[in-house]
Each structure stands twice: as structure tokens, then as C-alpha cells.
Amino acid sequence: MIGGGAVGLSTAYLLAKRGVDTVVLERNQVGSGASAGTACMITPSHSDRTASPAALKDGLRFLLNPKAPLKLRAKPSELAWVARFTASSLSEERAEAGTVLLRELALRSTQLHREWSEELGTGLVMNGTLNLWSGPDAEAKRAAVVADARHSGLAIEELDAAQIAALEPSVRGATHGALATDDGHVDSLRFTECLGEGVRANGGTIVEDVEVLRIDRSGPRIRLATTQGAITCERVVVAAGVWTRRFAEDVGTSLPITPAKGYHVEFDGAVSDAQRPIYFTDAHCVATPLDGRIRIAGTLEIGTDPESIDMRRVDALREAGQRNLDGVPDEASHIWMGQRPLSSDSMPLIGPLPGDPRVIIASGHGTLGITLAPVTGELVADHITGDADATDPLLDPSRFR
Numbered sequence: 001m002i003g004g005g006a007v008g009l010s011t012a013y014l015l016a017k018r019g020v021d022t023v024v025l026e027r028n029q030v031g032s033g034a035s036a037g038t039a040c041m042i043t044p045s046h047s048d049r050t051a052s053p054a055a056l057k058d059g060l061r062f063l064l065n066p067k068a069p070l071k072l073r074a075k076p077s078e079l080a081w082v083a084r085f086t087a088s089s090l091s092e093e094r095a096e097a098g099t100v101l102l103r104e105l106a107l108r109s110t111q112l113h114r115e116w117s118e119e120l121g122t123g124l125v126m127n128g129t130l131n132l133w134s135g136p137d138a139e140a141k142r143a144a145v146v147a148d149a150r151h152s153g154l155a156i157e158e159l160d161a162a163q164i165a166a167l168e169p170s171v172r173g174a175t176h177g178a179l180a181t182d183d184g185h186v187d188s189l190r191f192t193e194c195l196g197e198g199v200r201a202n203g204g205t206i207v208e209d210v211e212v213l214r215i216d217r218s219g220p221r222i223r224l225a226t227t228q229g230a231i232t233c234e235r236v237v238v239a240a241g242v243w244t245r246r247f248a249e250d251v252g253t254s255l256p257i258t259p260a261k262g263y264h265v266e267f268d269g270a271v272s273d274a275q276r277p278i279y280f281t282d283a284h285c286v287a288t289p290l291d292g293r294i295r296i297a298g299t300l301e302i303g304t305d306p307e308s309i310d311m312r313r314v315d316a317l318r319e320a321g322q323r324n325l326d327g328v329p330d331e332a333s334h335i336w337m338g339q340r341p342l343s344s345d346s347m348p349l350i351g352p353l354p355g356d357p358r359v360i361i362a363s364g365h366g367t368l369g370i371t372l373a374p375v376t377g378e379l380v381a382d383h384i385t386g387d388a389d390a391t392d393p394l395l396d397p398s399r400f401r
């Protein structure tokens with residue numbers, strides 16, 4: 001397994017449980033990538049295909065606003081990715097087909113999250129996601145979201161201002177709410193660390209501080225060149241998040257995954273008594289209660305410098321928290337930036353290479369990697385243990401050739 005994030009470790013956990021000799025190679029430490037600082041939502045209700053006509057419209061709408069929650073820039077090195085993403089976003093039909101599959105996968109994954117919470121003590125809380133609206137269009141916007149969720153068979157309840165106040169007393173000013181009760185939340189770093197412990201407890205091995213440099217498929221066994229020497233194996237799973245694309249040449253297929261940068265700000269202490277993730281729809285950000293603190297996470301930047309922090313967007317998250325919740329102070333306790341691995345059609349890449357089933361890709365989960373990590377593990381483990389049906393064409397890693 002290349003990569004010790006939520007996706008790699010979910011897969012390794014299931015493989016180890018099924019008795020497969022499993023070694024995870026992690027460049028830094030377990031949970032040091034995108035899985036560390038997410039909004040922590042396990043969310044069938046937000047499992048929509050990002051590449052859609054709506055995303056293009058939002059991209060254009062927010063183009064000139066430095067505090068906007070979405071930024072799509074055609075940086076020269078990412079031009080090909082942006083062109084592909086734009087082309088993938090034009091069809092309403094493809095967006096809908098993607099959303100149907102993602103929601104189905106997310107529901108199965110939520111069931112696995114429940115089981116793993118029992119097995120590993122991940123701390124999953126199943127209190128739903130509260131979505132909030134205010135302003136003149138609130139009624140219509142909520143109606144569209146509620147109709148869409150119900151169309152997919154998801155459970156969602158409409159709330160008025162008094163019901164919102166009763167459910168979440170620290171919320172300010174929202175007139176319309178919708179509680180998606182199939183959703184939950186889990187501290188994504190704790191989840192990832194618990195999986196690491198689960199891998200070890202089931203006989204798997206995790207090696208940290210080792211970077212895989214190359215995948216050599218020329219021999220009867222796969223040979224991995226690493227910073228700690230060569231390793232051979234029967235199969236390799238590439239679950240290196242946004243860094244997966246560096247292996248495209250080695251595996252002989254295009255892996256168009258780009259960093260979709262996001263941030264969180266955290267406030268320690270009892271700044272809110274929130275019981276569930278609260279999604280401020282206008283600001284496109286989420287406030288999630290975690291042990292002794294609240295985290296406000298959001299923004300999606302494509303084509304910007306993946307390592308830099310844009311403080312204007314960080315400030316926008318804090319301000320959105322202060323506008324919408326009581327008790328959010330001026331000074332954040334922590335600021336974090338992470339890179340979502342977003343594929344150019346925004347669907348994950350899960351499955352073996354068509355010409356070489358020894359190599360399995362498990363990456364490109366974009367905004368949904370924590371939600372979908374367990375079901376990804378299940379799909380990959382099924383391929384390895386021979387229990388899988390054919391790869392779904394919408395997830396097939398070779399679809400970008």
C-alpha cells in the first residue's frame with residue numbers, strides 16, 4: 001500500500017482482517033496528508049459529483065472575489081486538467097449519474113463507518129448534518145436541496161427558525177434549515193490513526209518515513225524503489241492522495257488528479273455547543289464540533305500554488321463562523337491547509353489497471369475521501385481477494401486514457 005491516509009489505511013485494514021499480508025508505506029506519518037484536517041463529515045447527503053454545470057457557474061460567479069469559497073484558475077501546469085474538468089462539467093446527465101453512484105457508495109460506506117466505530121473506537125457520531133439558509137431565496141434553495149435528497153431516497157427533515165434554535169442554540173440568523181439524518185461525523189485524524197492501529201492489530205505492517213519513488217512492473221513481481229531500498233510484492237495499491245499522479249508514467253495510464261486546496265480554522269475551548277456539522281450554504285463552509293473545539297472548514301482552490309496559504313480565504317472562514325454562530329472569537333487556535341485529490345471528472349479512481357491487475361489505484365476522492373474511504377477499502381479488498389465484480393466504468397482508473 002502506497003500511502004497511509006484514510007483511503008490507504010481503510011483498504012489495508014480490510015486486507016489485514018482478511019488475512020492478506022499487508023505492508024503500508026507512508027512517506028511521512030500516518031494521517032499527515034489531506035485526511036488530517038477535514039470537515040470530518042460522513043455525508044451521503046453532500047455526495048454530489050463536483051464536476052457539473054453548477055460548479056462551472058459557481059466558478060465564474062466567484063472568479064473575481066478573493067474571499068470566495070471556490071476558485072478555479074488555469075495555472076499553466078494545470079491547463080490540461082482544467083480543460084478536462086471543464087469538458088466533464090458540461091453535461092447535466094453525467095453529473096446526475098455520478099451523483100447517483102456516489103450516494104450509493106456513501107450509504108454503504110456509512111454503514112462500514114458504523115461497524116468500524118464499534119471495532120476500532122473511531123468516535124463516530126451519527127447526529128446528521130444541519131444545512132442552513134437565510135435571505136429572500138432561502139425557501140426556494142432549501143426546497144431544491146430537500147427534493148434532490150428525497151429523490152435519492154435520503155432522509156432529510158425541514159426545520160423552521162424555532163426548530164433550528166431548539167436543535168442548535170448557538171446558530172444565528174438562519175431562517176431555514178434541513179437536517180440530513182443519514183449523515184454523521186468523525187474526527188478524521190483520529191479515524192485514520194485508529195485504522196493504523198487496526199492494521200497493526202490484525203497483523204499488518206506500517207512503515208513510516210519511507211517514500212516510494214518508482215513502481216517497476218517489468219518482472220514477475222512488482223518492485224518498488226523506495227528511500228529505504230527496494231521492496232518486492234505481488235500487488236501494489238496506489239493510495240497516495242494528490243501525490244498519486246506522480247506514478248502515471250510507471251503504471252502507463254493517465255492519472256489526472258489535481259490538488260483542490262482547502263483550509264480549516266479551529267477555536268479551542270467551549271466556543272459552541274454544536275452537536276453536529278453545520279453547513280452554512282451561503283458561505284459554502286462547515287462548522288464541526290470536535291473534542292473540546294470547533295473547526296470551520298471549506299474553500300476549494302484549483303490551479304493555485306498548492307503549498308501557499310491565502311489568508312483572505314482563512315479570514316473568510318472565520319468571519320462566516322462569527323456571522324453564523326455564537327461564541328466564535330477573533331483569534332483562531334489553529335490554521336490548516338490540505339490538498340484534496342480531485343480527478344478531472346471528480347469521480348474517484350478505484351480498481352485495477354486493465355492490462356495489469358497487480359496494480360490497483362485507490363485515489364482521486366476529492367471532497368469525499370473520509371466519507372468514501374471504507375467502501376473504497378471494500379472495493380479494493382474484493383479485487384485482491386477475488387470477490388469483486390467488474391470495475392464500475394465511472395470509477396475505472398483507465399477511463400482517462
Ligand SMILES: Cc1cc2nc3c(=O)[nH]c(=O)nc-3n(C[C@H](O)[C@H](O)[C@H](O)COP(=O)(O)OP(=O)(O)OC[C@H]3O[C@@H](n4cnc5c(N)ncnc54)[C@H](O)[C@@H]3O)c2cc1C
Nearest residue numbers: 003005007027033034035039040041212241262369370371
Ligand atoms: C478543508 C478540507 C475539508 C474536507 N472535508 C471533508 C469531509 O468533511 N468529508 C470527507 O469525506 N472528505 C473531506 N475532505 C476530503 C478528504 O480530505 C480527502 O478526500 C481524503 O483525505 C483523501 O484521503 P487519501 O487517503 O486519498 O489521501 P491523503 O490523506 O492525502 O493520504 C495520502 C498519503 O500518501 C502519502 N504519500 C504520498 N506520496 C507518497 C509516496 N510516494 N510514498 C509513500 N507515501 C506517500 C502522503 O504522505 C499521505 O499521508 C476534505 C478536504 C479538505 C482539504
